[in-house]
Structures are given as C-alpha cells and as structure tokens.
Amino acid sequence: MVMTNEHTHYHIKIQGQLDDCWKAWFEELDIILTTDGDTILSGTIVDQSALHGVLKKISNLGLNLISVNPHSQQNMENF
C-alpha cells in the first residue's frame, strides 16, 4: 500500500464485465475489459477516503472485488 497523500494511480479489478456507461458512476475511472472476462477500473484516486468510496460503490452493486493495486506513474508503461 502506498502511504503518501499524493494522488495515486490505481488498478481495481472486478469480476465480470462492466459497460462503459458506469464510467461516470465510478468517478470517471477508465473501464478496461480484460480478456478473461473481468474489468479493471483504472485511474487517479486522490486519497484513501476516495479509494474507500470507490470500493464501497463496488460493494453496493454486489460486484466481486478481485484486487486493488497502486501504480506509480513510472511503471504505467509496463501495464
């Protein structure tokens, strides 16, 4: 977990595929569909409480959360 207050780029993986129309609901995070039928919400999340807000929305929809990973700007290319 990155423990700084700086904005962090996150990849949040959810089971199943979400339509693009959920982008606004999930605070404009990018919705990326993976080949194995899952979804990655990707984008900058300002702080811990914003992150928890997104996780809460996932929980409210009954979606299965698979993983949450912070990515620094440098290793974005590796994605």
Place this chain on the structure above:
Amino acid sequence: MLANLLQTKFYIPSKRPSLIPRPHLLQKLDAGSDCKLILISAPAGYGKTSIVTEWIEHIQTKTNRPRSENSVGDICWLSLDEDDSHPQQFFRYLAAAIRPFSNIQSSLIEQLQSPQPLPTKNLMAAFVNDVTTIPASFYLVLDDYHTLESAEIDKAMAFLLEHMPPQMTLVITSRSDPGFPISRLRARGELIELRANDLRFTETEAAQFLKQSMNLTLSSEQIAALEKRTEGWIAGLQMAALSLQNRDDVTHFIDGFTGSHRFIMDYLLEEVLNQQPPEVKAFLMETAVLDHLCADLCDAVRQSPPPSQQILEQLETHNLFLIPLDNERRWYRYHHLFADLLQQRLPPLSSPSKGGKEGGHLRASQWYEANGLEQKAIHHAFAANDFEHAARLIELVWPKMDGSFQTDTWLEWAKMLPATVTRTRPVFSVSYAWALLNKGKLEGAEARLQDAERWLDAETDVSEMVVIDEARFRTLPGSIASARTYHAQALGDNANTIKYARQALRLLPEDDYIGRGPAASILGLMSWAAGDLEAAYQALAEAMNGFELAGQITFAISGTYGLADIRIAQGRLRDAIQIYERSLQLALAQEGASIRGTTDIYWGLGMLHHEQGEIEIAKQYLSKSEELGDQMALPDWPHRSRRALAHIKAVQGNFKDAHILLDEAEQLYFRGPVPDFRPIAALKAQLWIQQGKLTEAWKWVRARGLSVTNDLSYLREFEHLTYVRLLIAEYKINQTESAVSEAVECLQRLLAAAADEQRMGSVLEILVMQALAHEAQGDILSACKPLERALTLAEPEGYVRLFVDEGVPMAQLLSTIAAKKIMSDYVGKLLGAFDIEGQAGTSKADSSTGRQPLVDPLSERELEILTHVAAGMKNKEIAAQLFVSVNTIHYHTKNIYSKLGVNSRTKAIAKAKALNMLE
C-alpha cells in the same frame, strides 16, 4: 427529545410472499437465542433482511404470541442509514427502538439531554442500564449496519457486547463485517453467523424459487445454467426471473445471458425495464432519487399521471424490488441495489436544466419541507446541488437543532455550503459562529461573526443580503455580542469578556431569557473571579431566573451551587441553605422527570448542615445525594464529589485515600467557566502539611511562586492561606521564628483584602488562622482577640466545623475563652461539638467508668481509645475506626496521658494495665 424521528425506521418488514422457505437457515438462527450476537454479513442482494424477516415470522408463529406483548420472541427493529453515523442521532433512535419494552424512564434519554455532549461510552452505558430494566428476553435488530461510518459507534457497540444484559440478543445485518472485533465472541461461542456462502441459493433452492415463486417452466439444465451464472446470488436470480416473465424465447435468452461476461445487473435491468409498460418505466426513473417513497411524495416529484399509489402497489405485486416500510401501504423503499442501478441510468447531475435528477431532488426537498421533515429536505436540497435552498433550510432549522444538541449534524451541513452562499446570510453566519464555538473552534467563529456584522453597518448596501429568519435578524447585534463574550471568555480575555457580556445584556430584549442567560452567567462568573461577590450574585441570579422562566429547569438548577458558594464566601450560610432548598423544591416539582443537579443540591445541603454541626440532618442529605449518584448530577460532579470526599478523609486522618481522591479529581477536571478557588495542587499541599511532609509542601510553594509579598487576589487567596498554614507548621516543627512572623504579617494583609471586599467567609477563616498562629507562638492572649471577633461574626450563621476541624489547639483556645464567660452559649456548643465527636459511636456500658482508681476518671471514649492504643493501633487507624479526626484522637490521648500522669504511649499502656483498666 424523541420527536421528529422517522417511524418507518422501526418497522419490521413483513415477509415477502415470493420467498421460498429455508428451514436449515432458520434452524441455525434459532440457536442464536443464547448468543450475544447474530451477524448476517454478505454483499448486496443476498437476501439478508429477508431471512431475518422470515425468521421473525417463524419464531412468532412458534411461540404463538403477538409481537406487542413483552415476552419471548420480542423484536425491536431499527433500519439504519448514513445519517445515523452521528452518535447523537444513532442513540436517539436506539433509545426509541427499545422504548415500547422499557416501562421505566430511560436513562439514555436523560443523558442525551445533557447540555454538554457526553462520550458515546457513557451513552452506551446508559443504554445497557435501560436494557437491564426490560423484564423479558428480546432481540434488537440493526438492519444495514454497514451504512454507519463511525468509529465511535463501533467502539460503543464493542462496549455493548462486553456488557450486554442476558435478556438481550443483538442481530446485525451488514454488507461488510462490522468495525468492532467479533473474533472473541466467535471463540466463546457467543456469535451465530450467516455469510454469503450460507445465504446463496443452492441449485435445489434456485429451482424451487424459479418454478414455484416465479412460476417459470424451465428445464433442469436451464436452472443449473442460471444458478451457475448468478452463483446463487439471489438478486441476480430474481432479476433473471423477472426478465423471463412472459417471454417466448426462453432458451435463446438463457443462452445469451449465461454465455455473456457482462455484469449480470447491466444485462438484466435493461431486459426488465423493457418489459415494463412505459408509465411504469418512467415512474421508476423519476423516483429513483428517493430513498423513501410514498404516493404523495412521488406525485410531487413526478408531476405527471397516472397516480403514484396505483403504480406503487403494482410494483409491489410484481416483486419489482419495492419494499414496504409499514403495513398501511403508505411508505416504501426500493431495494438499495436496485435503486443504485436505476440512478446510474439517470442523466448526469451537471445538466443545465433543472429537469431530470436535480429537479426530482428539488421537488422532493420542497415536499419534505412542507411536511416538516427538515433533515430529509436538506439532504435532497444538497443532492439537487441547490445550495441557496439548502442554506435557507439550514438557517431555519438552527434553533431546533441547537435546542436538541445536534450541533454536529448542523455543522456538517454548514460546511458543505460554498462561502459565496453563506457570507451573504448574516443570521446563518451567526448560527455558524455559535456552532463552531460549541465545538471549541474559536478562530473560525470570529470570521463568521465578522461576515454577519458587515451587513449590520448602516453604510453597507444590503441589496445582496439574504435573511430568512426575520425574528432572529432583529436580535442579531445582541447575539453577536453574546457570541463574542463566549469567545473572549474561552480565550481567557477577561476585559473583553466583561465588555461584551455587558454589551449583550444591553442589546438583547428583556424577555429573551435564553439569549440573555449565557451572557449574564458569564458576567456573574467573571465578577465572582474578580472578587466582586454582590455583582456576581446579581448577574447569576438573573441568568438562573431567566432560565427558569424559559422553562429550562436543568440550566436554572445548574447555577445553584454557584449562587450558594457565593453566599458561603460572603459568610451567609443560612442564605446558602435557602438557595439550595428553593432549587430542591424546583427540581422536585418537575412532574415525573428527575432533574440533573439534584445530587449536587442534596450534597450542598448536607455539607452546610455539617458545617453547622447538625450531624443527623447532614447525614440524611449526604446519603440521599449518594443514592441519586452520577445519574442525577451535573457533568462536573465526578470531579467535585471527589474533592469534597478528600476533605472528609483528611479530617479523619486517612491521608492515603485523600491523596488518591485528589489525584482522581485532578484527572476528571475540565477547565470550565466556573473559577477554581481551591486548586487541587493547593489541596494536596494542605494534606502534606497535615502529614508533616513539609518538604513536599515547600516544593509546591516554589512552583507557585508564593511569598508574603505577593499581590493578593481572591482567586489566589486559598493558595496564600495554605502557604500560611505551612509557615505555622514550619514554626511548630522546626521552631523557625521568621516563619511565624511572616505568617502573621501575611494574614494581616489577607484580612484587610477580604474585609475590603466584604467576603466574610474568608474573614472568618483568616481570623481563625490568626488565632492559631498566635497559639503556636504560645501567645494565648493575642490568640483570643481574633478568635473572639470570629466567634461574634460566626455565631449568627451557626458555624461549627470552622472551629472544630482545627482540633486540639482550637479546643484549648475555646476553653480559655469559655473560662472568660464570653459568648458562653455558643462557645459551650462548640466545645460540646468536640465532645460529641469524641463520643460518637460509643457502645460500651456506662459502668466501666465506675471502677477506675483515678481522681479524674477516663471518659467512655477515652477508655475506648486507650484499648485501641494498647492493641498497637496508630492514631490514624484509631481515627478511621471511630470515624473522627486524627486531631480529635490527639486531643483525647493528651487528656488520657494527663489523667494517668504519664507522657508516652508505652507508659500509658503500662499504667492502665497496672490499674486493671484494660480488659
């Protein structure tokens, strides 16, 4: 206190007819009646609430008792939402939830009315206390616990589970495990859990559900495919079943659905919506913003036919995720998951027209306002992004929120408003300042006051100003001055405190009792601290009288001990007693309600009668006070009672306990507006002096920078008197000549200062100490002069302990005065009080004094003490055993020695044995 609560939150949802029976889960829940906690923890859409409602119906059928009766199987229900995250609100609902079962007055409700918000632990302790009064076992269901986001409430819940009375079982449904630890409960077998794996439909259940409840004809392969795709997720299966209603291409649909990776709900909602008639589809979209629905509210939000009631009932019949919230078909809500899905499909908030979502919220806000539910109205105003409307509502609701101690919630709303909206609103700004002051946020408060003041300047163009609450606008200058008084006082700025308090009292209308009260109180306390006792008394009396006229009895009574203490400082014990007696009548006259502060009143009366030597009356009052305890006391009682008890322990010679009590009192002390005339450090120094530990006392003197040349003030008088006691002790123990002359000099100055301010209580204490200083020097003649003066002043008010607590030296001085036949009655009474103290608790027969071979036989009491001495007890221990002061024991042993003609303990014991006086 419990007004304005949403009754729908207490409604136990009725069992949904479409549910299939799940006996294995009911069985598991049945085992929970012996547990502390039943936790149903699973993500959205797993039928958590449904299984609880099914189980409730199951136990009620089983026990065959209606739910209104207090008996096994009783259920209290509370549906939680985000607004309950404020502990004050949470506890208001909690108190109301168990109300029907609790026959006696709720102590939680009492605590919630405390002028200072209490820690949540205290509130939960009060709740536990209320639960113990419930005669039969019951379940408390907290539905949707995950909506609470409060570490404080989690901590309070942990406390509840630790202290839960046996008649209660807690049932929690939550989308995530609660924020309090449950592993210990699990290990102790005090927890029953249902989790996602328990709740998901098995293939058999899925088949039963689809076939029987939803009337679908499906093959077992199709059922298996649906079960696999939804993983037994009930909401998913229900949506799938709804999509399959009246469909010809079932196979095609199931193939498409099970072959897709798309989020189930995305896939299915569209299907479900497309199957609805256009007016139902429109209704769903238009009302998606509402977290509660009733026909009237829906009509107001939709502004289009057909009538909402008809559609609501239709949705309920078709299992379209609409849950009734009462049994009158009035209030409903959507299943939370379904509501989220609908809302996601609405156009974004930022659209320029006030149509769509924003318009819906705004109309909902207006409906709630018209129906007197301000909290909901404000919630929707914010959701509509209409800050003007929100500000209007928030401005109007302040007096109500302030009066019911809901500053926290109000402040949170205020902070959500942009400055451009709030700064144009002077009434709002002043409320904002008060709310911040209540929370101790001083800087922010002044800025808000200046925002408000800007508009009151005659030069200002007020065309931009917004005032909603006209009545409060008229008293704004007074309210601003009043807030500034409070502000200056919190900063310790005495000059400005007095200035603004006077200003506030000048500006506020005569009959604005609630407004004038705080200013008058503060002015009173300031004058008190400055030693202007009469002004202090007048101001405080005005404040308390005003509170009484305004019906704020607790506030009116909270000033009692201040008024009485002022009279005591003036040496007017009888007036002080009258003040307490009057308040006691006022408190007892409150029909049915027990008033906080009653404990303090009984204590005050007890201590005053104790001072006057009325031992029996004092005892009655003190035990009454003890009986009522913390519950009926003012908030600083735990601190004040320990301080007073420490004094009693010290008089009895129990210094160890006295020190412990003072340490506790110190920790419980919070600096309030009441001046601290007897700082705890000084009280501790007095204990050290009495114990002969002068080094410790000198350390305190140096730390406080005390010397005979200090400037004197009433606030420091007690410290100076303590210092003088140390000087006298120093002279007695170490024969330091300079010490006693310094003491005499200091007392002279203290006397002049006290006399100057007409503080006769202080004058008396100083005269007594002058006498003791001269007595220590062996100058009895000089000692008698101040003592005689003290006696003349003290007699009309009936002082006793003032003299008696000083022990042997005072007894000897009084004997000298008695010999001079001055004020014989009073002095005789005082000397008698030494004797009464000596005789209290005597149990032996009179005859024992008869067989003493002494010219001057030992008294009953002296014999008793001698027995203890012979048994090897220390004076301190004897004092504790006989409930008298250590000084009294000294006094008695001295007499015993002189009667026996000895000068030590060992010789006394030997002589008494020789004379066969000991059994």
